Structure formats: C-alpha cells, structure tokens
Amino acid sequence: MLVIVFSRAVEYEEINGNLAGYSSVTFDLTNGARAYPSFVTRLRNVVEAPARVCGFQSTRRNPLPGNEYVYVDLKISNTQWVTLGVDAKNLYIWGYRDNLKYNGNYRTTFFIDAPEDAKSNLFRGSTVRTTRFGGGYTSLERVADVSRLDQQLGIPNLDGAIRSVYGRQENELNQGNGEAKFLLIVVQMVAEATRFQFIVDAIVRNDNMPDFKRKIVSFQNDWK
Secondary structure, eight states: OOOOOOOOOOOOETTTEESSOOOEEEGGGGGOOGGGGHHHHHHHHBOOOSOOOBOBBBOOOOOOTTTTTTEHHHHHHSEEEEEEEOOOOOOOOOEEEEEETTTTTEEEEEEEOOOHHHHTTTTTSSSEEESOOSSSSHHHHHHHOOOOTTTSSSOOOOHHHHHHHTTTOOHHTTSSHHHHHHHHHHIIIIIIIIHHHHHHHHHHTTTTHHHHHHHHHHHHHHOO
C-alpha cells in the first residue's frame, strides 16, 4: 500500500494502436503546465483505495484482478505519444511503449529489473526489449550522467525527453544517455508527483531552484 501525500478480470487487446485491458490516463503536453495538476489528480483517483489513511489517499495493498496496472499516455501531438506501464500498488513504472510499429509490431521497453508479472501482463503482443540499466535512481543517474539535483523538471523538459526516445531504433536507444534521461524525468514527473503534491506545485510554477531539488531528492530517498 502506498500513501499519497497531498493536502474484474478483463481481456487484453489492441484497438487501433490503443491498449485495452487496464485503466488509462492521458496527459496531453500541448496543453501545458495548466493541465498537469488535473492529470496527476486523475491518476491518483484511478489507483486510490476505497478507504483513506489518516485522511490521505492511498493505493490498494492488493489491487483487484484486472486493476493491477495502469497505462499512462504522454502525448506530444495528436499522433505521437508514449505509454507507460505503471504498477497500481506502488506507482512503479516498469516499462514504456511508443505508438509506432517496428517491423510490423509494436515495441515495448522494460527496465532490466522489471518483475516477470509486469512483463507478462503489460503491453501484451508487443516485441519486448529491455534497458541496459535498472529502474532505481542510482542506476538511472549513472547512465543518464546527471543527478536529480541537476536534472531540470518541467513540461518542456518532459516533451524533449519523450522526443529523444520516440521512434528511435533499438541500436540508438542502446547507446548514449537519452533513454535513461527520459526515464529519470518520467519517474519523477509521473510516479513521484503522484505521491507528493509539492512536486506538482513546483512543476506548475517552473521551480527548479536548489532548495526544491534538495527537498524532492530527500523525499524520494526516504519514501518506502
């Protein structure tokens, strides 16, 4: 169970490139920062447990069958987006997929340390590749070659990060630090922001000052 800090079994199928089976939440980046808080609120509502903990939203300790994961679409245009596979229990992001076919099939990328259940149930029918790094911050920062204290967060940064992986061939993704930077930003702006409202507020006001960055890293490191 995850406490979010802020004041039916189903069939899995592909419908015109859109994933069915789990709930989905969309953030259209072209709407800018003003649309970001409502996106986070919708994601919180999807994973929320029926009862609150000390007045706070929390996730289900054991999600109901068919609700174990959530798809999050991050759209950079009406025809371009990446979809994240998010664990409904703890908000971990296990993988992503862009809405393009490679050699006739969609391609899903999972973290090298993603659990087998996630790889078996998310993005079914896709061609699967894995990153050369894990989903923890130590691994992400090392491969991205940037620390969270220095990584800028914001809608333009998220847009640029998505474009750095969207439509890229596998050999491009396997080189350099673009994919790790993308995931470092996504983890903080989707998963961590859903946990901590102050991150949402800071991103809306475009706050990347040192005090905020130290606070966000401290909360991320202390979160269990």
